[in-house]
Amino acid sequence: xGDSNSLILARQLTKRFGDLTAVDGIDFEVAKGxxxxxxxxxxxxxxxxMRMIGGVSPVTSGLLTIFGLDPAAHGxxxxxxxGVVPQADTLDLELTVRENLMIYSRYFDLxxxxxxxxxxxxxxxxxxxxxxRDKVDELSGGMKRRLTIARALINSPxxxxxxxxxxxxxxxxxxxxxxxxxxxxxxxxxxxLTTHYMDEAEQLCDRLVVMDKAxxxxxxxxxxLIDKYSTREVLxxxxxxxxxxxxxxxxxxVAERIEVLPDRVLLYTGDGDQAIAAVHRQGLRPETALxxxxxxxxxxxxxxxxxxxx
Amino acid sequence: xxxxxxxxxxVEYNALVFRRIWRGSIAVSFFTPLFxxxxxxxxxxxxxxxxxxxxxxxxxxxxxxPGLIAAACMQTAAVEAxxxxxxxxxxxxxxxxxxxxxxxxxxxxxxxxxxxxxxxFIVASMFWIVMYLFGVGHSLESLLVIPAGILTGLAFATTIxxxxxxxxxxxxFAAINRFVIIPLYLLxxxxxxxxxxxxxxxxxxxxxxxxxxxxxxxxLVLGNIAAPEAALHAxxxxxxxxxxxxxxxxxxxxxxxK
Ligand SMILES: Nc1ncnc2c1ncn2[C@@H]1O[C@H](COP(=O)(O)OP(=O)(O)OP(=O)(O)O)[C@@H](O)[C@H]1O
Ligand SMILES: [Mg+2]
Numbered sequence: 135x136g137d138s139n140s141l142i143l144a145r146q147l148t149k150r151f152g153d154l155t156a157v158d159g160i161d162f163e164v165a166k167g168x169x170x171x172x173x174x175x176x177x178x179x180x181x182x183x184m185r186m187i188g189g190v191s192p193v194t195s196g197l198l199t200i201f202g203l204d205p206a207a208h209g210x211x212x213x214x215x216x217g218v219v220p221q222a223d224t225l226d227l228e229l230t231v232r233e234n235l236m237i238y239s240r241y242f243d244l245x246x247x248x249x250x251x252x253x254x255x256x257x258x259x260x261x262x263x264x265x266x267r268d269k270v271d272e273l274s275g276g277m278k279r280r281l282t283i284a285r286a287l288i289n290s291p292x293x294x295x296x297x298x299x300x301x302x303x304x305x306x307x308x309x310x311x312x313x314x315x316x317x318x319x320x321x322x323x324x325x326x327l328t329t330h331y332m333d334e335a336e337q338l339c340d341r342l343v344v345m346d347k348a349x350x351x352x353x354x355x356x357x358x359l360i361d362k363y364s365t366r367e368v369l370x371x372x373x374x375x376x377x378x379x380x381x382x383x384x385x386x387x388v389a390e391r392i393e394v395l396p397d398r399v400l401l402y403t404g405d406g407d408q409a410i411a412a413v414h415r416q417g418l419r420p421e422t423a424l425x426x427x428x429x430x431x432x433x434x435x436x437x438x439x440x441x442x443x444x
Numbered sequence: 445x446x447x448x449x450x451x452x453x454x455v456e457y458n459a460l461v462f463r464r465i466w467r468g469s470i471a472v473s474f475f476t477p478l479f480x481x482x483x484x485x486x487x488x489x490x491x492x493x494x495x496x497x498x499x500x501x502x503x504x505x506x507x508x509x510p511g512l513i514a515a516a517c518m519q520t521a522a523v524e525a526x527x528x529x530x531x532x533x534x535x536x537x538x539x540x541x542x543x544x545x546x547x548x549x550x551x552x553x554x555x556x557x558x559x560x561x562x563x564x565f566i567v568a569s570m571f572w573i574v575m576y577l578f579g580v581g582h583s584l585e586s587l588l589v590i591p592a593g594i595l596t597g598l599a600f601a602t603t604i605x606x607x608x609x610x611x612x613x614x615x616x617f618a619a620i621n622r623f624v625i626i627p628l629y630l631l632x633x634x635x636x637x638x639x640x641x642x643x644x645x646x647x648x649x650x651x652x653x654x655x656x657x658x659x660x661x662x663x664l665v666l667g668n669i670a671a672p673e674a675a676l677h678a679x680x681x682x683x684x685x686x687x688x689x690x691x692x693x694x695x696x697x698x699x700x701x702k
Contacts, residue, residue, distance in 0.1 A: 190540075191702055192701055213544065213546050216544075218544040222537070224541035225541070226536065226538060227536065228461050229461065236460075237453075237460055238541075240456055241453050242546060289545075
């Protein structure tokens, strides 16, 4: 069972909505100070899991403790120590940027004065200081996301839950968010996040689980997962449209594994350059051939048979 | 966090939103009864007084004004317990945001009830001032119409909130207004005595909190109600309030904790 270092402990954790099983008996643990990720396609059960951890969605069956406490009995105590960035923003459009932070500080029972101090500090942290008097309505999507993150930090949480923190952000905004999350981690905040982005998972997560169809398909550090479920290199071949050749076993000796996607063929191999040579020897003439390192995307494809971002 | 603190913070949220519109809202709360009492009380009242010497021997304005306070609180509650609450449940996700903090569902419900009480207090106080300006209710006891009106409104606030908790869109609210609030407003004893209704409707009217709220407010302003009778009239709205609160709480617990 979990050691006392576990901030979150889940055993056979299950969530059902009527007949639908959204989370099907999953086990995981998150240690203090760790950055832990849930990776998975749409509908895998990531948000359902996050909402149970957040103490807002009752557990159907199984065990779940956060800070060693049962969310059914100690919801408010747990939530006082949590920061939550939900998948869909729940900012108050009728209030200004700063008021959103102020009222949240009140929900955490901070004084108005302390709330004001933290609000200003956090607006600085997420680079929204100039917008503090604007209505939330007028912010861009990326700014709203940053405000949601600032709001989640108003109570100086020990544990931050981030459900797809950067979905829909442009690259610049994503990097800003990553940088801020990285700083929080440096300060000892435990991060739990879900994402569809491999680079995000690789950048931020010490450890992650791949979820698929309500279950955990694999668990480990990004490196471990790649070593275990993929090869060192990948050869990506693109053929002219409508000329994707029938491969019928021709390349089976060239690669350990082959994935045929609608727009390209992936050859999993220890040595990409050798594989290119072998492809040419077979008389195949791809339009482009690219050798790259394996990424989590490949792990994901292997485990779920789907690419991450459809 | 204490029981009081959670409730207080939900009230504070409402106050923060209200801050943008408070001037307009209070002006409306003042001018609506002003025009209403001028038209109905003085205009229509002079006809009634001339033809029949008022109602039950009381000048029409004095008969009408106190009950209107109860009715105005009912209308305020009916608005505040429908659209804004459903918006917070569904459209604006205000409750979802609050529930990610130590605030609990019972905090939300208590906070909303207190907030609606504050709104009704503003409405009833303005009404009392206007009534005073029209020369009705010059006794200290007449100030009791304010809590009596609020009590009437609270009976509607929690029961309608329970209804709101079951809604997936706002189409039912127009029906509530059309089939409950407006008929009660017109027939619930505010404009003429319930005794003038057909017997079946009389029975129906006395089963609603408004009829009792009107009887209570009127009795308090005219100073002709005995304590036991007043208590009896207060009991009906209290029962609706308590029943509504229990049902609203159960329904919102089910709806918001998914
Ligand atoms: N409140 C709800 N009521 C009924 N079914 C739900 C509810 N919330 C989620 N589900 C269902 O549970 C399953 C898992 O959904 P969940 O939101 O946890 O997936 P996810 O991994 O977060 O997906 P995405 O990447 O699209 O956000 C889905 O089939 C979804 O339809
Ligand atoms: Mg999700």
